[in-house]
Amino acid sequence: MSAPARxxxxxxxxxxTIFQKGAPGRRAFVCPQLDVPAVEPGELLPERFRRVxxxxxxxxxxxxxxxxxxxxxxxxxxxxxxxxxxxxxxxxHNPRLHERAAALPGHARLHPLQDPERAQGxxxxxxxxxxxxxxxxxxxxxxxxxxxxSHGELxxxxxxxxxxxxxxxxxxxxxxxxxxxxxxxxxxxxxxLEVVKIATNADGGVDLDDLRAKADEDVACLMLxxxxxxGLFDRNIEEIAAIVHGVGATLYYDGANLNAVxxxxxxxxxxxxxxxFNLHKxxxxxxxxxxxxxxxxxxxxxxxxxxxxxxxxxxxxxxxGEGEERFELLHEGRDGxxxxxxxxxxxxxGNYGTFVRAYAYICSLGADGLKDASEVAVLNANYLLxxxxxLGVAEYLPAAYGExxxxxxxxSGGPMKRExxxxxxxxxKRLLDFGFHPPTVYFPLLVEEALMVExxxxxxxxxxxxxxxxxxxxxxxxxxxxxxxxxxxxxTPVRRLDEVxxxxxxxxxxxxx
Amino acid sequence: MLEAIGVGSLEELFxxxxxxxxxxxxxLELPAGKPEQEVYEHMRAxxxxxxxxxxxxxxxxxxxxxxxxxxxxxxxxxxxEFLTPYTPYQxxxxxxxxxxxxxxxxxxxxxxxxxxxxxxxYEGPSAVAAAAYMAKLHNGGSRIVVSAGLHPHSIQTxxxxxxxxEMEVVxxxxxxxxxxxxxxxxxxxxxxxSAAIFAQPSFYGAVEDAxxxxxxxHAGGSPPVVVAQVDPIALGxxxxxxxxxxxxxxxxxxxxxxxxxxxxxxxxLFAAREDYLxxxxxxxxxxxxxxxxxxxxxxxLQTREQHIRxxxxxxxxxxxxxxxxxxxxxxxxxxxxxxIVELGDLLLARTHYAREALAALPGVEKLHEQPVVREFALxxxxxxxxVRRRCLAEGVNPGADLQALTGREEDHGGLLxxxxxxxxxxxxxxxxxxxxxxxxxxxxxxxxV
Numbered sequence: 001m002s003a004p005a006r007x008x009x010x011x012x013x014x015x016x017t018i019f020q021k022g023a024p025g026r027r028a029f030v031c032p033q034l035d036v037p038a039v040e041p042g043e044l045l046p047e048r049f050r051r052v053x054x055x056x057x058x059x060x061x062x063x064x065x066x067x068x069x070x071x072x073x074x075x076x077x078x079x080x081x082x083x084x085x086x087x088x089x090x091x092x093h094n095p096r097l098h099e100r101a102a103a104l105p106g107h108a109r110l111h112p113l114q115d116p117e118r119a120q121g122x123x124x125x126x127x128x129x130x131x132x133x134x135x136x137x138x139x140x141x142x143x144x145x146x147x148x149x150s151h152g153e154l155x156x157x158x159x160x161x162x163x164x165x166x167x168x169x170x171x172x173x174x175x176x177x178x179x180x181x182x183x184x185x186x187x188x189x190x191x192x193l194e195v196v197k198i199a200t201n202a203d204g205g206v207d208l209d210d211l212r213a214k215a216d217e218d219v220a221c222l223m224l225x226x227x228x229x230x231g232l233f234d235r236n237i238e239e240i241a242a243i244v245h246g247v248g249a250t251l252y253y254d255g256a257n258l259n260a261v262x263x264x265x266x267x268x269x270x271x272x273x274x275x276x277f278n279l280h281k282x283x284x285x286x287x288x289x290x291x292x293x294x295x296x297x298x299x300x301x302x303x304x305x306x307x308x309x310x311x312x313x314x315x316x317x318x319x320x321g322e323g324e325e326r327f328e329l330l331h332e333g334r335d336g337x338x339x340x341x342x343x344x345x346x347x348x349x350g351n352y353g354t355f356v357r358a359y360a361y362i363c364s365l366g367a368d369g370l371k372d373a374s375e376v377a378v379l380n381a382n383y384l385l386x387x388x389x390x391l392g393v394a395e396y397l398p399a400a401y402g403e404x405x406x407x408x409x410x411x412s413g414g415p416m417k418r419e420x421x422x423x424x425x426x427x428x429k430r431l432l433d434f435g436f437h438p439p440t441v442y443f444p445l446l447v448e449e450a451l452m453v454e455x456x457x458x459x460x461x462x463x464x465x466x467x468x469x470x471x472x473x474x475x476x477x478x479x480x481x482x483x484x485x486x487x488x489x490x491x492t493p494v495r496r497l498d499e500v501x502x503x504x505x506x507x508x509x510x511x512x513x
Numbered sequence: 514m515l516e517a518i519g520v521g522s523l524e525e526l527f528x529x530x531x532x533x534x535x536x537x538x539x540x541l542e543l544p545a546g547k548p549e550q551e552v553y554e555h556m557r558a559x560x561x562x563x564x565x566x567x568x569x570x571x572x573x574x575x576x577x578x579x580x581x582x583x584x585x586x587x588x589x590x591x592x593x594e595f596l597t598p599y600t601p602y603q604x605x606x607x608x609x610x611x612x613x614x615x616x617x618x619x620x621x622x623x624x625x626x627x628x629x630x631x632x633x634x635y636e637g638p639s640a641v642a643a644a645a646y647m648a649k650l651h652n653g654g655s656r657i658v659v660s661a662g663l664h665p666h667s668i669q670t671x672x673x674x675x676x677x678x679e680m681e682v683v684x685x686x687x688x689x690x691x692x693x694x695x696x697x698x699x700x701x702x703x704x705x706x707s708a709a710i711f712a713q714p715s716f717y718g719a720v721e722d723a724x725x726x727x728x729x730x731h732a733g734g735s736p737p738v739v740v741a742q743v744d745p746i747a748l749g750x751x752x753x754x755x756x757x758x759x760x761x762x763x764x765x766x767x768x769x770x771x772x773x774x775x776x777x778x779x780x781x782l783f784a785a786r787e788d789y790l791x792x793x794x795x796x797x798x799x800x801x802x803x804x805x806x807x808x809x810x811x812x813x814l815q816t817r818e819q820h821i822r823x824x825x826x827x828x829x830x831x832x833x834x835x836x837x838x839x840x841x842x843x844x845x846x847x848x849x850x851x852x853i854v855e856l857g858d859l860l861l862a863r864t865h866y867a868r869e870a871l872a873a874l875p876g877v878e879k880l881h882e883q884p885v886v887r888e889f890a891l892x893x894x895x896x897x898x899x900v901r902r903r904c905l906a907e908g909v910n911p912g913a914d915l916q917a918l919t920g921r922e923e924d925h926g927g928l929l930x931x932x933x934x935x936x937x938x939x940x941x942x943x944x945x946x947x948x949x950x951x952x953x954x955x956x957x958x959x960x961x962v
Contacts, residue, residue, distance in 0.1 A: 015612075015807065015808040015809070017612065017615065017616050017619070018616050018842075018846050019616065019619055025851075026849075027849045027851060027852060028583075028846075028847045028848075028849065028852075029583075029847055029848045029849055029852035029855075029856070031852060031855040031856060031859055031934070032859060032934050032937070034859060034862055035863075035937055035938040035939075036862050036863050036865075036866035036938050036941075037866070038862070039862060039865055041858075043865075044861040044862065044865050044884065045720065045750060045751075045861055045884050045886070046884060048722075048724075048752075049720050049722070049723075049751060049752060049884065050750060050751070050752065051748070051749070051750055051751055051752050051753060051756075051854075052752075054749065054850050054851070054853065054854045055620075055623040055624045055626075055748065055749070055753070055850070055853060056623050056850060057620060057623060057624075057845050057846065057848065057849050057850045057852075057853060058845075058846045058849060058850070059849050059850050059851070060846055060849065062585060062847070065585060065843060065846050065847060066585055066588075066589075068846075069589050069613070069839075069843060070589070070592070072608075072609035072610075072612055072613060073589070073592045073594035073595055073609050074594065074609065075607075075608040075609035075612070076594040076595065076598055076606065076607055076608070076609035076610050077598060077603070077606035077607065078593050078594045078595075078596070078597040078598040079593075079597035079598065079599075080593035080594075080596075080597045081593065081594075084598075084599070086599055086602070089599050091599060094596065094597055095549075097549050097552060097553060099591060099596075100553065101552075101553060101556035101557075101560075102774075103587075104556065104557060104560040105560070105565045105567045105568075106557075106559070106560025106561055106562070106563040106565050107556075107559075107560050107563065107774070107775065108565075108772045108773070108774055109565040109566045109567055109579070109772060109773055110563045110564075110565045110566075110773060110774070110775040111565075111566060111571060111573045111577060111579065111773050111775070111910075112576075112577055112773065112775050112776030112777075113573050113575055113577075113913050113918075114563070114564060114565075114573070114775075114910075115901075115905065118563065118564035118905070119563050119564070119775070120562045120563070121558070121559035121560055121561065121562030121563040122559070122563050122775050124559060124562070125559050132543055135541055135542050135543055136541060136543075138537075147635035147636065147639065147777070147778070147834075148635065148830070148831065148832040148833070149831065149832065150819070150829040150830055150831045150832070151635065151639070151830075153829065154674075154677070154829060157677070158673065158674075158676065158677050161676075161677070162676075181819075181820075182818075182819035182820040182821070182822075182823045182826065182831075183819050183820075183829050183831050185819075185823040185824035185826075186819035186822070186823060186824060186826040186828065186829035187829040188824060189824045189825070189826070189829075190646060190674075190677060190678070190828070190829050191677040192676075192677045192678055192679045195823075195824040232530075233530045233531050235530075235531075235532055237532065237535060238532065238534055238535065261531075262541075263537065263540070263541045264527060264531065264536065264537060265531050265535050265536055265537055266535075266537055269535055269537065270535045278832075280832060286596045286597050286836070287597065287598060287599045287600070287832070288595070288596060288597075288598075288834075288835050288836025288837070288839075289595055289596075289598045289599070289600065289601065289607070289610040289613075289835040289836060289839075290599070290600040290601065290610070290614075290632070290633075290796060290832060290833055290834075290835030290836075291600075291633065291635075291778070291780075291832045291833040291834040291835045291836065291837070292777070292778030292780075292832075292834050292836060292837055293832035293833075294778070308673075342673050342676070343669050343670070343672055343673035344638075344666060344669045344670055344673060345639065345670055345673055345674070346635060346636055346638050346639045346666070346670055346777075347576055347636055347637050347638040347639075347664070347666040347667070347670070347765065347776065347777075348576070348577070348666065348775075348776025348777060349775065349776050349777075350776070350777060351774075351776075351777035351778040352774050352775035352776055352777055353772075353774040353775075353777065353778050354777075354778060356556065359556075360552055360556055362543065363544070363546070363547055363552045363555060363556075364546055364547060364549065364552050365546045366543055366544055366545040366546030366547070367540045367541040367542070367543040367544070367545065367546075368540065368545065368546065369546040370541060370543070371540070371541070375523055375527075378526060378527070379514060379515075379518075379523065379526065382518045382520075382526060383514040383517055383518055385518075386517040386518045386519070387517060390517065404518075404520075404526065404529055404530055406530060428603070429605070432603065432605055432606055437603065437606070438603060440602075443820070461514060487804070489605050489606075492605040492606050493605070493606075493608050494604075494605055494608055494803040494805075494807055494809040495605065495803040495804040495805055495807075496605065496803060496804045497604045497605065497801050497802070497803050497804075497809045497810075497811050498801045498802055498803070499604075499801065499811050499813070501801050501802070502799040502800065502801035502811050502813040503799070503813050503814055503815070503816070506790065506797075506799050506813055506814060507799055507800040508615070508618055508629055508630075508790075508797055508798065508799045508800070508813065509615070509618050509619040509622045509628070509629070509630070510615065510616065510619040512619075512623070
């Protein structure tokens with residue numbers, strides 16, 4: 001490919017990878033000196049096991065590394081720079097206190113195999129987080145192990161399977177609404193079960209007739225998000241739970257949207273047996289550009305025997321006489337918890353660093369603060385929806401369902417596409433030029449040209465107003481000249497990228513001479 | 514705001530949406546919120562009750578290692594632009610993160626000697642399970658052959674997952690610290706074997722003959738996918754999995770510029786031969802051009818993934834470990850082409866020194882005679898838990914109680930000792946002194962009893 005004339009040296013620099021920089025012999029690392037007697041290399045490692053050609057890693061100095069990656073960072077949009085209303089992702093503020101707390105050597109430099117007696121602070125933190133998540137979800141037993149939401153889902157379906165198998169039942173089907181996150185059906189397949197789709201009714205909730213027709217003795221579980229991916233709280237939740245429990249199946253709560261209901265309504269009280277939390281959504285673990293996440297689960301009494309181990313428990317006879325509690329890692333089940341455990345789903349105890357941040361968040365907000373957070377998240381979403389209506393945006397982008405919403409809402413870009421010739425993708429790309437991260441696009445699948453907006457409690461009224469006005473401006477602009485949005489973005493480090501070509505002829509690593 | 518919405522109160526906003534029967538009519542039973550300075554003090558007090566690798570002379574490893582993390586990694590991982598974005602769904606404003614993924618994939622590909630790598634898996638053991646699932650999608654087999662030299666957490670994770678995939682896990686035993694080659698060969702020759710998995714080095718620190726294992730596994734009529742769980746730090750001096758004929762390399766990435774964090778978050782590395790590209794789990798960044806013909810990067814091959822393919826996806830993974838993988842690629846750039854070999858050589862020399870020094874102590878012997886890179890297993894003629902307690906009282910953590918981790922009878926008396934470049938000869942000498950005294954004291958106590 002030839003570089004167009006208008007490319008500046010800096011732009012050219014930025015497309016170069018670290019492997020295209022540096023020079024032979026250049027380095028950052030200085031190896032500690034050999035302080036033990038030298039031994040024949042062959043005695044340490046037989047020649048046939050020895051690597052001949054070193055991996056062709058970069059040869060760069062520390063200043064080059066710093067410039068390179070700081071330069072790359074400037075080609076990212078991030079939550080700290082602006083509004084990020086990515087639906088289903090809960091892009092709320094990441095308090096820096098949490099980074100400071102997680103970096104304390106007692107947390108950051110604690111080895112996972114440290115003796116429990118010498119890691120009491122960490123175990124207490126994990127225990128208290130387990131207790132807090134149990135209270136928030138209304139389900140008594142918690143495993144912090146899963147690494148992300150989808151990993152928590154896998155845990156949930158495997159637990160459901162174990163529950164039925166121990167009752168001598170091989171159930172094969174898992175019900176998921178057609179609005180479900182893609183992770184739900186993908187998880188079901190990985191857990192060896194079969195997906196059965198449930199239709200959505202005219203109000204955007206679960207179609208009860210379809211559910212009744214498909215709920216039979218071969219159904220292991222219903223996986224549900226509530227509020228669902230349309231941002232709607234399913235008003236029939238009690239009846240849904242009754243139908244599912246009526247055939248002996250379990251109810252799984254996808255916690256991606258928990259930010260709508262903290263302190264207001266609890267999955268356990270709705271009848272769910274298993275819930276996963278996304279600590280990187282509702283509980284402020286920064287997303288890191290695609291992780292780390294964390295997907296603890298909480299379960300009901302009947303699922304507790306199957307829970308993954310280890311979990312943190314109060315040590316029996318824990319009181320040392322001075323009121324000091326002791327905590328332990330349970331590697332074997334006890335008192336109906338983990339007695340028929342499905343095992344473990346990863347190494348060690350889970351993403352502890354994310355527990356520190358989530359726990360610090362819960363300590364900061366407390367009971368009232370968590371409820372406030374959810375209330376403001378719902379208020380902000382409804383206000384933004386109302387502003388979009390006031391500004392006439394809804395004529396081209398009507399809400400897919402209903403008048404009100406919970407913490408997020410879904411618009412349909414169908415009229416915009418037909419009347420202005422603008423696809424949802426065009427609107428999204430033009431928003432980039434206005435300095436906003438676009439909402440989630442083309443999900444959920446059942447909404448034509450979907451645009452899923454989740455402002456979170458973080459945002460001020462001014463920001464919401466500015467976003468609504470930008471959307472209105474883009475539509476006004478498109479009414480005059482749709483090509484502007486169709487060719488957007490213009491102000492970003494690169495313009496629209498050819499994703500089809502990338503997939504057709506995949507180049508997924510740098511060529512090294 | 515309420516007026517714009519057209520409701521009279523916040524209560525009304527919720528009353529109109531959430532049925533009364535499932536409203537929580539009370540406050541959550543959680544402590545009241547606290548100001549930042551008080552939360553900090555609480556977090557500090559908790560941290561103070563943990564004994565970190567700064568508080569003792571630690572030789573703990575067994576999957577996670579106390580390597581020095583260069584300061585520039587902390588600085589880069591704390592930058593808002595890397596710390597706070599979501600997965601790069603909008604590539605035009607995510608070129609930084611996408612290029613980091615592309616560079617990371619290149620570095621992992623180089624390290625493993627395999628042509629394709631994903632942008633990260635969760636961590637080590639779950640990456641092993643993910644490789645087994647990919648093998649099943651590839652060849653439809655129903656059995657996984659696994660060496661007993663794998664990390665016990667990997668074997669346990671594999672078993673939990675395999676129950677879901679409906680695959681049988683067949684364990685092949687060890688001979689002197691490494692996989693029993695003949696038992697491995699015959700297990701792999703059985704019909705329906707989907708994947709054959711070993712660790713390099715083994716959990717006991719022993720360097721495996723990876724080429725012999727790969728050849729033996731591939732020798733049968735319907736060869737399985739050969740998977741190696743690797744210690745990436747060791748790959749500076751060990752022949753790469755690709756060179757040894759391995760099909761898929763996975764591993765725990767924590768050693769590469771990530772902190773211990775009591776076990777996570779870190780990242781899992783995942784690399785494979787080209788044939789597996791379209792069945793790999795996880796995000797993959799690919800190169801392309803923009804509307805002006807300039808080079809750029811996007812998430813690619815997304816038709817493998819859950820958000821497109823749903824129940825037909827090759828994995829359910831969504832959020833992985835992008836920030837931790839950034840730490841990984843920066844660390845590899847910092848070590849550099851020469852540094853990774855120098856580091857490996859230093860570890861070889863110091864580990865050899867430590868192993869000989871400790872095995873010379875009365876009541877201490879090598880658990881196996883195989884070459885080792887940075888970790889080795891000993892057998893103590895004394896109660897391991899009691900010996901460890903004595904050492905800890907002296908401020909030395911001598912390593913992990915092997916049997917407590919594996920649960921295997923034959924590991925009784927086992928101690929797994931790990932080194933990093935942060936443990937000098939003086940530290941090793943101190944360990945020898947303290948461990949020697951502890952073993953002697955325990956043996957004496959046993960005689961007295």
